[in-house]
């Protein structure tokens with residue numbers, strides 16, 4: 001097997017929420033395999049920093065301020081990317097937020113916000129890159145789910161609902177766009193140390209301890225752990241893989257007790 005199967009030389013990847021945490025880990029992975037990267041997120045300071053780090057690797061990078069749940073932002077993201085790079089080969093739908101509240105306390109606004117960013121944003125971005133990928137003869141879409149794509153949760157019920165939807169959206173897009181040679185897969189991270197989860201250690205030490213003990217690998221993941229799977233799903237190595245949802249969790253989702 002040739003290592004060229006995994007090269008991303010000449011490819012352009014758009015990573016939503018790519019300025020930190022899991023998105024940044026995946027963006028760095030794709031850049032290390034040769035891709036040029038567009039970082040699409042809200043915080044411009046974090047985005048500029050990440051763009052500099054990718055450029056320091058010898059790749060081209062561009063930051064675009066985007067709210068993924070706004071259709072006009074998403075159109076601008078695609079147009080700006082095409083103006084600069086002329087193509088889009090890979091989309092990582094990673095932008096996401098969490099609201100930690102039991103269902104009886106959740107407001108309608110919180111419900112809408114989480115569903116809009118985590119699920120509607122994924123649909124809008126995928127729909128916006130579809131004509132570009134179709135024209136180019138194919139593409140790769142990687143959607144970020146969660147352990148909550150598999151399990152229910154009384155702690156993060158709307159997050160779990162959105163992440164369950166990520167898997168069904170992934171399967172549906174995979175079926176719809178397989179004839180256009182667009183592979184659509186989901187990645188289901190376990191417990192990864194990022195801004196989203198860092199509060200658990202300090203604010204809920206007992207929960208942090210219980211989670212840590214339940215992970216067969218006996219450690220939380222770090223964003224760099226996502227690099228290999230990102231390269232696989234973005235490269236020719238996965239050309240006959242579509243509609244899957246792959247846990248990357250140190251064994252958390254197969255732990256029986």
Ligand SMILES: NC(=O)c1ccc[n+]([C@@H]2O[C@H](COP(=O)([O-])OP(=O)(O)OC[C@H]3O[C@@H](n4cnc5c(N)ncnc54)[C@H](OP(=O)(O)O)[C@@H]3O)[C@@H](O)[C@H]2O)c1
Nearest residue numbers: 017021022041042043067068095096146189191192194196
């Ligand atoms: N950490 C974990 O253990 C874990 C486990 C499973 C799944 N995940 C998923 O992994 C993804 C990344 O999370 P993370 O843990 O890396 O947390 P994070 O560091 O908070 O990353 C979230 C990213 O999304 C961006 N973002 C949020 N709202 C956005 C919006 N409306 N439009 C565009 N970008 C937006 C943020 O950037 P700006 O603030 O600059 O917009 C940030 O880069 C999320 O989908 C999350 O649900 C995380």
